């Protein structure tokens with residue numbers, strides 16, 4: 001059960017575990033009236049280790065109820081080998097294709113990477129399944145695991161979805177150090193046959209992880225969809241940091257073919273705190289959305305961020321669309337519309353004003369005219385302490401400058417300026433910014449680009465101030481408090 005959270009950096013409307021370490025979201029699934037969020041979780045500590053699947057459920061993608069750990073690391077008594085439950089997905093096997101279920105209506109099946117190690121030495125990775133007859137509350141590991149074993153040391157992160165045209169399951173999985181995604185098919189979630197491989201292409205500066213092959217609705221005609229392959233690997237600033245790229249194209253049930261292969265890499269985000277994002281399976285057809293959720297942290301410093309008793313949170317859930325541009329299709333991300341219900345319209349604030357009531361709020365900033373070289377606004381959290389969200393006209397970039405955002409010294413990789421390429425639209429710029437205590441998400445021009453960055457201010461009083469350098473900037477700025485989704 002959720003409790004009232006009072007810790008210094010606890011986000012109010014982003015998911016974070018009650019205590020201990022998390023990384024990737026796993027098994028995102030809508031099932032029987034609930035959204036499920038499983039997540040890479042260390043039941044024993046606030047850094048990576050003993051990886052298991054934590055679990056939470058929600059009816060609106062925002063208010064999460066914590067549930068007991070769903071699948072845990074285990075040790076084989078005979079060999080002494082331990083198996084961690086690495087990233088993977090979950091499906092609604094409503095037709096009991098797996099034969100795991102005795103009741104009508106089937107159940108839930110989790111497909112994950114079994115990471116086998118002895119004394120913390122990695123031996124192998126293969127894909128395994130576990131099933132649940134009680135809406136994900138408890139799982140039973142299949143006795144004939146693994147279901148897909150290529151005798152590889154690195155082979156992971158299966159994302160399985162139902163491919164309706166051929167009434168079969170399709171798995172996307174990566175061979176990380178070969179920069180390859182592979183596609184497999186199955187009728188029963190147990191026997192898997194290789195269909196094709198994709199890659200290397202685009203960014204190969206860092207290993208490939210957490211693939212997701214999805215259908216994304218077109219922005220101006222949501223009934224039409226195209227296929228997109230998401231890959232977690234390297235950041236646009238280079239392989240010191242993790243980040244995500246994507247490919248747009250077609251999938252014919254066997255093979256993914258990217259459009260305009262020369263245009264890659266395309267990056268999904270320009271912030272430092274965005275990785276391992278994947279989409280929910282089984283979102284009702286009547287809803288039709290493709291909903292993405294990512295990990296709001298970075299392996300380059302993530303285990304040292306100054307939060308306790310938990311470490312790491314998830315991004316806001318986001319709706320994905322494809323926009324047809326002069327250069328080809330581009331992924332657009334919008335924060336889920338459910339957010340409107342937790343915006344506190346009674347607490348509205350228009351700067352300048354000194355102290356904003358709280359640390360969790362939404363800012364709508366729209367620049368209409370001016371000759372300033374740089375403009376935007378600052379989140380001020382103390383004397384000489386600020387996070388800048390701005391536009392640089394000469395570089396044509398929106399940026400978050402967190403170099404003076406508070407505690408930046410816990411890791412040398414943390415202080416940064418993170419920039420996204422953005423052209424003004426008829427001389428205008430629109431920013432929708434969510435500040436949630438230690439997480440800042442900036443949606444630019446209706447989701448054309450996104451920058452997500454963590455900040456760790458030393459003060460608990462946040463205020464806002466517009467700025468313009470080298471000229472003027474006319475901008476409209478509105479701010480709303482956002483309510484906590486936990487007990488408050």
Ligand code: FRU
Nearest residue numbers: 024040051086087209210276
């Ligand atoms: C990505 C990742 C995955 C792996 C998991 C282990 O962040 O490295 O490839 O399954 O984390 O926790």
